[in-house]
Amino acid sequence: MNELPQQLVNGLLLGSMYGLIAIGYTMVYGIVQLINFAHGEIFMTGAFGALTVYLYILPDGTSMLIALPLMLIGAMVVSVAVAVGAERFAYRPLRGAPRLAPLITAIGLSLALQQAVWAWYPEAKSARTFPQIDGGPFHIGSVTLQTGDVFLFVAAPLSMAFLGFFVMRTRIGRGMQATAQDRDTAKLMGVNTDRIIVVAFALGAVFAAVGAVANGLKYGQIDFKMGFILGLKAFTAAVLGGIGNIYGAMIGGITLGVAETLATAYIADIPGLDQFGSQSWSDVWAFILLILVLLFRPQGLLGERVADRA
Amino acid sequence: MRQRSLIAITAALAAGALTLTACGSRDDDGGSDSGSGGGGTTVVIGVDAPLTGDLSALGLGIKNSVDLAAKIANKEKTVDGVTFKVESLDDQGQPSVGQQNATKFVANDDVLGVVGPLNSSVGESMQKVFDSAKLVEVSPANTNPALSQGVDWQTKKVRPYKSYFRTATTDAIQGPFAAEYVYKDSKKRKAFIIDDKKTYGAGLAATFTEAFKKLGGQVVGTEHINPDTKDFNAVATKVKNSGADVVYYGGEYPQAGPLSKQIKAAGAKIPLVGGDGIYSADFIKLAGAGGTGDLATSVGAPVEELPSAKEFVANYKTEGYKEAYEAYGGYSYDSAWAIIEAVKKVVEDNDGKLPDDARSKVVDAMQNVSFDGVTGKVSFDEFGDATNKQLTVYAVENGTWGSVKSGTYNG
Numbered sequence: 092m093n094e095l096p097q098q099l100v101n102g103l104l105l106g107s108m109y110g111l112i113a114i115g116y117t118m119v120y121g122i123v124q125l126i127n128f129a130h131g132e133i134f135m136t137g138a139f140g141a142l143t144v145y146l147y148i149l150p151d152g153t154s155m156l157i158a159l160p161l162m163l164i165g166a167m168v169v170s171v172a173v174a175v176g177a178e179r180f181a182y183r184p185l186r187g188a189p190r191l192a193p194l195i196t197a198i199g200l201s202l203a204l205q206q207a208v209w210a211w212y213p214e215a216k217s218a219r220t221f222p223q224i225d226g227g228p229f230h231i232g233s234v235t236l237q238t239g240d241v242f243l244f245v246a247a248p249l250s251m252a253f254l255g256f257f258v259m260r261t262r263i264g265r266g267m268q269a270t271a272q273d274r275d276t277a278k279l280m281g282v283n284t285d286r287i288i289v290v291a292f293a294l295g296a297v298f299a300a301v302g303a304v305a306n307g308l309k310y311g312q313i314d315f316k317m318g319f320i321l322g323l324k325a326f327t328a329a330v331l332g333g334i335g336n337i338y339g340a341m342i343g344g345i346t347l348g349v350a351e352t353l354a355t356a357y358i359a360d361i362p363g364l365d366q367f368g369s370q371s372w373s374d375v376w377a378f379i380l381l382i383l384v385l386l387f388r389p390q391g392l393l394g395e396r397v398a399d400r401a
Numbered sequence: 402m403r404q405r406s407l408i409a410i411t412a413a414l415a416a417g418a419l420t421l422t423a424c425g426s427r428d429d430d431g432g433s434d435s436g437s438g439g440g441g442t443t444v445v446i447g448v449d450a451p452l453t454g455d456l457s458a459l460g461l462g463i464k465n466s467v468d469l470a471a472k473i474a475n476k477e478k479t480v481d482g483v484t485f486k487v488e489s490l491d492d493q494g495q496p497s498v499g500q501q502n503a504t505k506f507v508a509n510d511d512v513l514g515v516v517g518p519l520n521s522s523v524g525e526s527m528q529k530v531f532d533s534a535k536l537v538e539v540s541p542a543n544t545n546p547a548l549s550q551g552v553d554w555q556t557k558k559v560r561p562y563k564s565y566f567r568t569a570t571t572d573a574i575q576g577p578f579a580a581e582y583v584y585k586d587s588k589k590r591k592a593f594i595i596d597d598k599k600t601y602g603a604g605l606a607a608t609f610t611e612a613f614k615k616l617g618g619q620v621v622g623t624e625h626i627n628p629d630t631k632d633f634n635a636v637a638t639k640v641k642n643s644g645a646d647v648v649y650y651g652g653e654y655p656q657a658g659p660l661s662k663q664i665k666a667a668g669a670k671i672p673l674v675g676g677d678g679i680y681s682a683d684f685i686k687l688a689g690a691g692g693t694g695d696l697a698t699s700v701g702a703p704v705e706e707l708p709s710a711k712e713f714v715a716n717y718k719t720e721g722y723k724e725a726y727e728a729y730g731g732y733s734y735d736s737a738w739a740i741i742e743a744v745k746k747v748v749e750d751n752d753g754k755l756p757d758d759a760r761s762k763v764v765d766a767m768q769n770v771s772f773d774g775v776t777g778k779v780s781f782d783e784f785g786d787a788t789n790k791q792l793t794v795y796a797v798e799n800g801t802w803g804s805v806k807s808g809t810y811n812g
Binding site for chain 2: 094098101217237312356370
C-alpha cells in the first residue's frame with residue numbers, strides 16, 4: 092500500500108501544530124525584536140488551562156461538543172494571562188536594555204513556568220491525560236484521520252484566516268504593522284505602541300492556546316515539559332518561514348513538519364543511508380533543510396526584509 | 402530611578418525563577434525521617450533516582466521503598482548501635498546529573514552505600530565515581546548487561562567495577578525471555594523493532610532481536626525514535642505498512658504509551674511488547690484503551706504474589722507513602738537491605754563499631770551477602786549480578802497489568 096498520502100497528512104498535522112505556535116514567536120519578534128523563549132511554556136499553560144476547565148469547572152460527563160469551546164476559552168484565558176503578565180513584568184522593564192537581557196529573562200521565565208506547573212498543578216509530575224473527542228477514525232482513501240486531527244485541520248486554517256484579517260483590516264492590526272516597521276515613528280503618528288506590543292503577545296498566546304488544545308486532543312496527554320521541544324521547533328519554523336512574517340510562520344511550520352515526517356519515512360529507503368533514516372535522525376534532516384534555506388534565502392522562505400535590521 | 406526599579410524587579414524575578422527551579426529538585430531532598438533512634442553511629446544510605454520528570458513515578462517508588470527498609474532496620478535494631486538515614490538525590494534520568502550526585506554521595510563520609518539509579522545510562526556514568534571511592538552501589542533497576550559484565554559481555558565477560566551490584570535481572574536474559582514468549586506463546590512471527598537509542602532501550606532491543614531471529618522469527622523493520630517528542634505518527638504509519646504482527650519497543654513508558662496509542666490509531670491492531678521500562682501504571686494511562694493486550698516483561702516474580710513480599714506490601718501501606726512502590730519497589734527494598742546486611746557484617750566483625758575503612762569493607766561484605774528478601778533469595782554472583790534470575794510477562798487487561806507467565810530464560 093502506498094503510504095505517501097498518510098505520511099504527508101502526518102507531516103501536515105505536525106506542521107500545523109508548529110505553525111500555530113510559531114505565529115507567537117514571529118509576531119513578537121516582528122514588533123519588539125525579542126525571541127520569546129517562554130512562548131513554548133505559554134503554550135503549555137494553555138493546555139493545562141483547558142484541562143482545568145474540563146476537570147474542575149465543568150460537571151463530570153459534559154459532552155465534548157459543549158466542553159470543547161469552553162476548554163478553548165479556558166486555554167486562551169490562561170495563555171493570554173501568562174503572556175501579558177510576562178510582557179508586563181518580565182519584558183517591558185527591560186525594553187531599553189541590551190538584547191541579551193530580555194533573551195536570558197525569557198529562558199529563565201520558561202524554566203520558572205515549567206517548574207511552577209510541575210510543583211503546583213495537581214498530579215502534573217507525570218503526564219496527565221487529556222479528554223478525547225469520541226468517534227472516528229475516519230478513512231479517506233488510504234488516509235486515516237483521528238477526531239483530534241480533524242480539529243487541528245479545521246482550527247489551523249481558520250486561525251490563519253482570522254489573523255490575516257485582523258492584521259490587514261483592523262485599526263490595531265495596522266498599528267501593529269506600523270510598529271513593526273518603525274516603532275518610534277509609529278509612536279509619533281499617535282500609535283500607542285505599548286498597547287500594540289501587549290496585543291502582539293496576547294494574539295500569539297491565543298494561537299498557542301488553540302495549538303495547545305489541538306495538541307491535547309491529538310496526543311491525549313499533556314505534561315509540564317511539552318512546550319520546550321515544541322517551542323524550539325516552532326521557533327525553527329518561524330525562522331524557516333521568515334521571522335516577522337505571520338504567513339511565513341505557517342508555511343515554515345508545515346515545511347518543517349512535512350520534512351521531518353518524510354525524512355523518517357523515506358530516508359532509510361535510499362541505498363547507503365539506511366542508518367540515517369530513523370526518527371531520531373529526522374531532526375538532523377530538518378535542520379539541514381533549514382541551513383540550506385538560510386544559505387540561499389537568509390530572510391527565510393517568505394521573509395521580506397533581513398531579519399536583523401539593527 | 403525608573404531604570405533602577407526595573408532592575409530590582411528583574412532581579413526579583415530571576416531570583417524567583419532560580420528558587421523555583423531549586424524547589425523542583427530539592428523538594429524531597431533528604432526529606433526522610435527514618436526515625437533517629439537513640440544515638441550511636443549514623444549510616445547514610447543514598448538513593449539516586451529520577452524524582453522529578455516523566456520517570457518520577459518509578460523513581461519515587463524506589464525512594465520510598467529504601468526509606469521503608471531504613472525505618473524497619475532502625476525499628477528492629479538490625480544493626481546494634483547504628484542508625485540508618487536515607488538521603489535521596491534526584492538524577493532526572495540524566496547521566497550528567499547522576500554523576501554529580503555520585504560525587505556528592507562520595508563526599509559525604511556517612512554514606513556507606515547507594516541504592517540506584519533507575520536508568521542504565523545513568524548507572525554507566527556513576528560507576529567509576531563510586532568505584533574509585535570504594536563506595537558500594539546497588540541498583541534495583543539497571544538491566545544493561547555491560548554494566549556488570551563489561552562491554553564485550555557477549556563474548557568475554559569481565560567485571561569492570563567491583564563496587565557495582567544489582568538486584569535486577571539483566572537484559573541478556575530479559576530480551577530473550579520476551580522473544581521466547583512472543584514467538585512460542587503469542588505465536589508472532591513478524592516483529593517491528595523500535596528503540597530510543599539509550600543504553601537501556603537499545604541494549605534490550607538488540608538482545609530481543611537476536612533471540613527472536615534465532616527462534617525463526619522475522620524482523621520486518623527497525624526504527625529509532627527521538628525520546629524528546631511525542632509525535633510518532635510517521636513511525637506508526639511505517640509499522641502499519643510493514644505488515645508486522647508485533648512491535649517490540651526498547652525504552653520507557655513516557656514514549657511507549659503514546660507510541661502504542663499512535664500505532665493502534667494508525668490502524669495496526671498489534672500488541673506492543675516492552676521490557677521493565679514500560680511496566681508502569683502510567684503506561685496504561687498513556688496508551689489509552691488501545692493498550693489492552695500490550696505486553697511487558699519485568700524482573701522477578703510479581704511482588705504481590707510472593708509470600709515473602711506480603712510483609713513489605715503491608716508495611717508500605719502502613720507507612721502511608723503517597724506514591725505506589727511501582728515496578729522496582731521490592732528490588733529497591735532488597736537493595737537497601739543488602740547494604741544494611743553488609744554494614745551489619747562489617748560492624749560485627751569489628752567489635753560492634755564501624756571501622757575506618759568501612760566503605761571498602763562494605764564492598765567486600767556485599768559480595769557474600771545472602772538473605773531472604775522481598776523478591777526471594779538475595780545474593781550476588783561473581784559479576785555483582787543478582788543470582789535470582791526470575792522474570793515475568795505481564796499483559797494489559799481491564800486497565801491494569803496482569804501477570805501472565807513467570808520463569809527464567811536458560812538460553
